[in-house]
Amino acid sequence: MLTNKKIILGVCGGIAAYKAIELMRLLTKAGAEVHVIMTRAAQEFIAPLTFQTLSSNPVHTDLFNLIAEREIGHISLADCADLFIIVPATANIIGKIAAGIADDMLTTTVMATKSPVLFAPAMNVNMFTNPIYQENEQKLRRMGYLFEAPVNGSLACGWHGEGKLAAPESVFESAVMALANKDLAGKTILITAGPTREEIDPVRYISNHSSGKMGYALARVARRRGAQVLLISGPTALANPDGVQVINVISAAEMQSEVNARVTACDVVIKAAAVADYRPVARNSTKIKKNAAVTTIDLVKNPDILAGLGGMSLRPFLVGFAAETDALAENAAKKLTEKNLDMIVANDVSQADAGFNVDTNRALLFFKDGSSRSCDLMSKDQLSMEILDQVVARLAVR
């Protein structure tokens, strides 16, 4: 996701400085090249060697270090950056940058860069709400600097309130957002995810192994690329993706009514949900007791939500999924035609490293024009990028 991206991570002196290590791990894992600049105060909390070892790059601490300046000086760092992230951003650093003070390596480099700068502030709640701090933040926001707002929580100083550093995962998500190509800006995408549950009685249901990971990855990646995303999700254990409107449903019937109520406002619908094909004819209102000796349950077919969309006269760009265990290509091609789709993502859900409940997937993409494309084993985020690349290209010529 961040391959070939150079990120300058500015670390300031705050107790949350240790969380910058976790952020750096996420950035390097996503392929970024990270260069760290530490303020003098940051070095009171963490040794530069920690960042140096984990980033595999020298850590910059001193503006007037002749050796480091000769190898890669503050201007080269400023010029090579795709993104600056300052974490934890103290009231002091934000005040200095807002006032144009450049008196150390970090402030000087930030002043000289043309790359986006993302601040993740962390401070005492009274410092955070102080009008002086607030004015500085507003001034920087007006100038286009980005902020990952702190959250409410217990602060190291003993107070409780706003000022706690946002989770490293949230800062990472904002960094990826800041760097992403916004080729889906202005588009509304509806994505369904997860399984549906068809209740038998108050304690039992029929469902499947879908975890929702593929649909949630699509929602996250579409939002990064600038789309307005609606995620209609069956029951999952996943956290809601940042910046995505999530509508939770249980059954196929609920999913269908939520999808149908929103579809006309959408440019694209991606149906990653594993919808249960059948539901019990009747749901027992009380628990069916063992001694009732029920050995069969009468089922009735659920409506096919996607086929319904395919039948609309004026319909959005439709992407289906085909969960198969055999005859992958034939079954997927048949669903593409029968449901009148623009594209279908076929995955073999019988494999251990693809399909249900894992972070990776491999897929065959089939298109309405008869073409196809193969995607080898990759993360679900990467596969989402591939799918959305195809959506963007095909929307443009639709």
Ligand code: CTP
């Ligand atoms: N789908 C749907 N409504 C259903 C069943 C499936 O909208 N009642 C959608 C799924 O979200 C997916 C596509 O149709 O995008 C294909 O789903 P899949 O489970 O692979 O196939 P089915 O059409 O259910 O057919 P089968 O179970 O026979 O493979």
